[in-house]
Amino acid sequence: MNDMTPVKLTPKDWETDQEVRWCPGCGDYAILKAVQRTLPDIGATPENTVFVSGIGCSSRFPYYVESYGFHTIHGRAPAVATGVKLANPALDVWIVTGDGDGLSIGGNHTMHILRRNLDCQILLFNNEIYGLTKGQYSPTSREGTKSPSTPFGSVDHPAKPAAFALGSGARFVGRGFDVSKNLPDVLKAAHAHKGAAFVEIFQNCIVYNKDVFADFTEKKNADDGQLWLEHGKPMLFGNMKLGGTKGIALDKEKLTLKVVEVVDGDWEAAGVIVHDVTNRSVAHMLVEMPFGAFPMALGVLYDDPVPTFESAVVQQNELAAKGKMPDLQKLVSQGQTWTVGKSGPEL
Template identity: 55%
Template sequence: MATALNRKDFVSDQEVRWCPGCGDYAILAAVQKTMPEFGIAPENTVFISGIGCSSRFPYYMNTYGFHTIHGRAPAFATGLKISRPDLDVWVVTGDGDGLSIGGNHLIHVLRRNVDLKILLFNNKIYGLTKGQYSPTSEVGKVTKSTPMGSVDFPFNPITVALGTHATFVARTIDVEQKHLGEMLKRAHAHRGASFVEILQNCNIFNDGAFNDVSDKAIKADHQLILEHGKPLIFGKNRDMGIRMNGMRPESVQLGAGVTEADLVVHDETNLSLAFMLGNFEPPLPTPVGVFYAVSRPTYDGAVNKQLEDAKAKQGAGDLKTLLGKGDTWTVTN
């Protein structure tokens, strides 16, 4: 009988080296705590990263791992998943790594629906290289590389993922350990490309970027927790909601003739609704949870099916015979 796994099975012997107070510690703790529940041994689990603070992750997991090239983690992960479909493969990236030089790789791994679990840490800054603006930094952001304020319009990770028709798109927050754990479980249970944006605080170079949804005193009034089949309700007293005013969503207070029946009901299978929620900006609350979750054949499954069909029709093949077929040349000095 197999021995039950626990958190210690997924903790490596490497010293964890992030800045004190970094949100990455909370994410690492949540992942290590959640992994045993999947019942997959560490030797059958792989974490793949690119370049950035988040990309130290594989060192701290007692699993197999690759610390790869800037932005290219999805390409490495795709190759691994196709060749070893039995492995549980995770990609850890950041807003700089995944949405700048790695943007092309990210969108294609999502549209292909490779069976990977992709965690994108979004702190709206380049942390490893000491505080330059990133693809998710807001317009006007003053940093070392934009001393007069950024003029770039930022990427929205959720709508980028939805635009590829990714089959699982979610958002959570580093300090919300219970919710973060739930999103990890949902992502892992999904067959296909699971994309989870994690709002992560960089307390050195962009401290407080997500205070409105992480500060205990005010977060209830700014955080909209998405639950499939339930009305969009939020607020410290659970007395606020989202309803449609024609084609536009609006925040309303319950009471005075407004009831839960007037509110939008969340549907994870509705792509249009997911896009609408993904584009929420103040004064509307920030949605967290699963925006979209549908089933579609996976890329790795389709490729391996083609290989199986080819072997069944033509045999396993022989590489030496293949290389010697057709016209060949002998080169002599």
């Protein structure tokens, strides 16, 4: 009798023979390792997994993951991924893109895949700069960013990827950063969500935008700079060994969020909100919190699934084909056709 016990894969099984080529110290290395650690834990298999990317530093990803992959054209990864999923809905589809690829030329494609709710994971690496093309400012670059294309400083108002996703109708929005030990947990939650799962990953560009996120990613700034959200748990931050010294509460007069002090661990008395991943209104407020006055909201911000695009397409096709027999000759012969003979076409 054959042993049909599935082989337990390891992160090593998801590595390819390709040389990983990013700048030394690039945050992409850490994200790649996080993904390769996540895939065995979710029970993924290489033959059932597809990574689709566009153009940019992040878009080298498919070469480095032992699975099927498509390195497509600028901004169009969502369109290709949609075709893959519709052709075989059983495939596990991941999209890897950047803030330039996914929010500039590909902004409309990102919007439509989110509103359609295709079952896939969208990983948007946000380094707030164009890295591959040598450091021009990107849609997410902050005002005042000096770059080859903005030598006097950018005057653009930056796009907020998580806010963009919510506004486009995303049913799952998460956030993490490249070197965070919690990033695999966010990726697992995104994969568990049935539908389009959008994950913004803050990524350090060591060459063109070094340490732009250090105010909350560095260990010395983590206590006050990071708000890790967990469903059913109070929104606390600060020295977590002491149970958190601060929290996020609702200002009921202004209907906005505010930071409150937590005394003796009594977060309820301070009015701290308990995180509910299905609360879309609070999710909108969390992604709009200005960093500095507030910590950076990380983890799963919103998770409220609805039926997926490809499931609706499959159901529609099944209903259309019900009771019918496939007949290609009948299909091509219907309507006005011509028979071409020796003396010319005959109607």
